[in-house]
Amino acid sequence: MSALAQVPSDFLTALGTLRQATxxxxxxxxxxxxxxxxxxxxxxxxxxVFTPGVAPGQEPDDADELATGRFILLHDPEGSALWDGTFRIVTYIRAQLEADIGTDAMLGSVAWTWLVEALDTHRAGYRAAGGTATRILSESYGSLAGRPDSIDIELRASWTPASEDVKAHLEAWSDMVCTFAGLPPLPEGVSALPNRRRN
Incomplete structure (x- = not known):
């Protein structure tokens, strides 16, 4: 029996829906x-997510990176009481913020709201959601003292999708990563212009 034949059909279905995400x-x-x-x-x-103008295939400098993230889809055919289901989505997003935004006491609540709103906007049904938002202050000393202080926001979250169709969940999460990067939301039905190649 091949390895693929041993993979549960529900998980294969979920993988197929991920590939359909835009x-x-x-x-x-x-x-x-x-x-x-x-x-x-x-x-x-x-x-x-990099600053606009970095073309696909180019290797941008670290300074061009606006946000990073991970999207993990877990499946246990036996189910989990903690998950309240057989699937679980685990995510992580990190972005550097401007100092005046990073010190806002409501930042954690805002980050969580971005997640909930993204899922709701994409009609991605879910339950048992939870997460933590963390602010990280970086101060430089010694030979690095000339660097400005920076504040990063990290959001770690997980939730149980309502079904094995997780396309909308990946699309919602990708929009959220762009929100963390400071990119404006796109109106429904509007596509972003492709990044222009730098000379």
Missing amino acids: CRSELRLEEIPAPSRLAPYAVALGAE
Whole structure:
């Protein structure tokens, strides 16, 4: 029996719906190694958002990176009481913020609201959602003292999708990564212009 034949049909269906997702052009999305201890079956995607003008295939400087993230789909055919289902989506997003925004006491609540609104906007049914938002202040000293202080926001969240159709969940998450990167939302039915290649 082939390895593919041993994969549950529900998980194969979920993988098929992920491939159908349409994500914003500013987002670089690629499959990365999935954690092996969280569930019998898993797939993971990594995302990066760079400043506009960085063309696909170019290697931008670190300073061009606006946000990064991971989207992990877990599946346990036996189900989990903690998950309240057989699937679980685990996500991570990190972005550097301007100092005046990063010190806002409501930042964590705003980050969580971005997640909920993105899922609702894409009509991605879910339950048992939870997460944490963390602010990280970086101060430089010694030979690095000339660097300005920076504040990063991290959001770690997980939720149980209402079905194995997770296309809308990936699309919602990709929009949220772009929101963390400071990109304006696109009106419904409008596509972003492709990044122009730098000379």
